[in-house]
Amino acid sequence: xxxxxxxxxxxxxxxxxxxxxxxxxxxxxxxxxxxxxxxxxxxxxxxxxxxxxxxxxxxxxxxxxxxxxxxxxxxxxxxxxxxxxxxxxxxxxxxxxxxxxxxxxxxxxxxxxxxxxxxxxxxxxxxxxxxxxxxxxxxxxxxxxxxxxxxxxxxxxxxxxxxxxxxxxxxxxxxxxxxxxxxxxxxxxxxxxxxxxxxxxxxxxxxxxxxxxxxxxxxxxxxxxxxxxxxxx
Numbered sequence: 001x002x003x004x005x006x007x008x009x010x011x012x013x014x015x016x017x018x019x020x021x022x023x024x025x026x027x028x029x030x031x032x033x034x035x036x037x038x039x040x041x042x043x044x045x046x047x048x049x050x051x052x053x054x055x056x057x058x059x060x061x062x063x064x065x066x067x068x069x070x071x072x073x074x075x076x077x078x079x080x081x082x083x084x085x086x087x088x089x090x091x092x093x094x095x096x097x098x099x100x101x102x103x104x105x106x107x108x109x110x111x112x113x114x115x116x117x118x119x120x121x122x123x124x125x126x127x128x129x130x131x132x133x134x135x136x137x138x139x140x141x142x143x144x145x146x147x148x149x150x151x152x153x154x155x156x157x158x159x160x161x162x163x164x165x166x167x168x169x170x171x172x173x174x175x176x177x178x179x180x181x182x183x184x185x186x187x188x189x190x191x192x193x194x195x196x197x198x199x200x201x202x203x204x205x206x207x208x209x210x211x212x213x214x215x216x217x218x219x220x221x222x223x224x225x226x227x228x229x230x231x232x233x
Contacts, residue, residue, distance in 0.1 A: 017086040021079045028078075028120065031063045032071050046116035047108045047172075058105035062120040074120045077154065081127035088146055089134065092187035099183055100126035104175040112171035122172035125161070128154045129180030137188040 035042050047061045048054030065071040086093040104122045128150055135147020161174040 013087060013090060017083045017090075020086050021082040024082060025075055025079050028063055028065070028071060028075070032065055032068070035064075043116055043118055046118040047105055047112070048116055049109050049112045049114055054109060057117065058102060058109060061105060061108075061118055062101065062123055064118050065120075066118055070119055074124060077124050078120055078127075080153070081124060081131065081150075084131055084146060084150070085127055088131075088142065089187070089191045092183075092190040096127075096130055096183045096187060100130070100176060100179050103179045104172065107175035107179070108169070108172050111175075112169065117169040117172050119169070119172070121160070121169070122176035124154075124176070125157065125173045126176030126180035126183075128157060129177040130184050133181050133184035134188060137184055 031042065034040070042060070042064045043066065045056055045060040045064055046054075047057030065074070082097075085096060089096065100123060104126050108117050108122065131150045132147050135143040135145075135150075138144075157173075160168070161170055161177055163170045
């Protein structure tokens with residue numbers, strides 16, 4: 001009965017995580033299709049640093065992309081990383097999402113070059129940094145596994161925080177990564193450590209069975225007879 005409830009909880013958590021990730025991606029594409037259909041250029045709603053009009057970009061910039069190739073390049077990574085956060089760190093997920101979303105934009109507005117900064121790549125760097133450093137800080141099996149998976153999938157992104165291409169907003173990448181690291185430190189103890197995995201419990205059961213097989217009942221009796229006072233220590 002308990003196992004069935006746990007399975008139901010896992011299924012519900014997967015569905016919620018998939019729904020949130022898909023919904024956010026759908027919003028990005030709806031904004032892009034709106035631009036294509038109406039022929040309205042929404043790039044003016046990006047972050048333009050240190051100007052009053054550029055403040056709206058803190059909210060709008062992650063939703064606006066320069067072209068189809070730009071949004072395509074962000075879609076899959078953003079979906080996967082968003083799912084990981086909402087599935088593995090459900091209690092911290094909404095707070096982490098909002099903090100990275102807002103504060104990476106604030107840092108771009110404060111410190112970036114005078115140009116329009118668009119796209120959700122800053123979020124991708126923030127989410128990836130959060131997931132990676134959660135594994136380093138928590139050190140439980142699940143978090144380390146997620147951290148290693150993120151490193152395998154997106155380890156090459158680290159060069160994106162450097163000013164290697166003048167057309168790419170490395171400031172957004174760097175801001176997202178820094179805020180993601182900060183979130184990992186703040187929320188490292190928010191979600192409880194997972195219960196032991198089935199394979200870990202099976203190994204422990206085997207070890208206990210092996211230990212019991214090695215004990216000779218006669219030896220136990222002799223020891224008990226020899227030192228009866230040990231029962232009262």
